[in-house]
Amino acid sequence: MSDRSISWCGTISDELTEKGPVSFTSHRLEKQEHLFAHRSALFYTPTENIPVDYIGNGPLDIMLPVAPPDYTDFYEIPAYRSPRFWVDLIQRQTGKLRWRPISPARVIFTRYDCFTIRFDHLCTGVKGLEDALKVRTTGRRDRIYLHYFGAIVDDGPGFVDVSCDQTLVAHPKEAGVRIQVLPKTVNETLQRMGC
Numbered sequence: 001m002s003d004r005s006i007s008w009c010g011t012i013s014d015e016l017t018e019k020g021p022v023s024f025t026s027h028r029l030e031k032q033e034h035l036f037a038h039r040s041a042l043f044y045t046p047t048e049n050i051p052v053d054y055i056g057n058g059p060l061d062i063m064l065p066v067a068p069p070d071y072t073d074f075y076e077i078p079a080y081r082s083p084r085f086w087v088d089l090i091q092r093q094t095g096k097l098r099w100r101p102i103s104p105a106r107v108i109f110t111r112y113d114c115f116t117i118r119f120d121h122l123c124t125g126v127k128g129l130e131d132a133l134k135v136r137t138t139g140r141r142d143r144i145y146l147h148y149f150g151a152i153v154d155d156g157p158g159f160v161d162v163s164c165d166q167t168l169v170a171h172p173k174e175a176g177v178r179i180q181v182l183p184k185t186v187n188e189t190l191q192r193m194g195c
Contacts, residue, residue, distance in 0.1 A: 006037045016041040021144050025049060039097055043084060043146050047098045047135065057100035060151050060181040062093045067175040068109065068125035070117045080125065083139075086132035087149050090179070099151040101135055102183050103159055107152065110178040111166045122164050126177075130155050130162060133181065151181045 008014055012032050016022050021044040029035060029042075030051055047055065066089060069080045079085045091097055109126045111117075117125070131137065135150040153159045161184060169175065 006034050011038055012041040013038045016044075023049070026051070036091075036095075036097065039091055040084070040088070042097060043087075043148075044144065046145070046147050047150050050098050054097040055100060056094055056096035056098070059102070059183070060094070060099060060179065062090065063176050063178050064089045064093060065176050067113045068111050068122060068129060068177050071121040071124055074121075074125050074127075081128045083128050083131040083134075083137075083146075083148055086129045090132060090149050098147075099149055099181075101150050101153045102181055103153040104184040105152045105160045106180075106182045106184045107133065107160055107162045108178075108180040108182070109162070109164045110180075111164065112169050112177065113166070113175045114169055114172050116166045116168065119164070122166065126162075126164060129177065129179070133179075 012022070012024055012028065012035075015024075022041075024032075024042070024045045026049045029045070029049060032038060035051065035054060042050070064086075069077065074080050107130065109122075109129065111122060111125075131139075132148050133151045134148050134155055135153055136145045136147045138144075139146055155162070
């Protein structure tokens with residue numbers, strides 16, 4: 001078996017640790033070996049600096065191996081609230097660091113678990129996941145932009161319509177969430193406007 005170890009010294013991950021938030025240039029990222037392995041260092045780097053081979057496009061339809069949490073889990077386990085946690089899962093599933101945004105978009109979250117949860121708890125439970133789909137946010141106290149997966153421009157009105165559903169499965173090991181990001185059709189837009 002070949003050596004699959006990844007160097008950390010002299011990488012963008014090393015640089016981020018030394019300097020704090022860094023927006024890497026496209027030139028620097030093109031030189032980085034095993035860029036996907038250093039994806040956590042890229043939250044401060046805009047998509048236009050990411051090499052094109054690492055950017056997906058078109059409708060997105062993926063399954064993640066973690067179900068959106070119920071209310072108590074959401075507040076007691078901080079990872080569920082973190083868009084970065086969900087970005088990592090999405091990146092691993094797609095093999096891409098970022099996605100070209102769809103706007104306006106229709107996002108459908110389908111929660112799979114061996115029990116259902118209250119709808120208001122489901123809406124709360126997908127918040128970190130919904131944020132992970134955005135292009136960027138100023139969620140930090142220092143107002144530095146954080147760049148997320150980017151399948152949607154923003155989660156505000158006019159950019160996205162979100163719906164949630166639940167499906168029962170036989171065993172907890174089958175739990176997860178299906179994420180669909182699709183272009184909104186003209187008919188959906190007209191219906192929303194009351195036409």
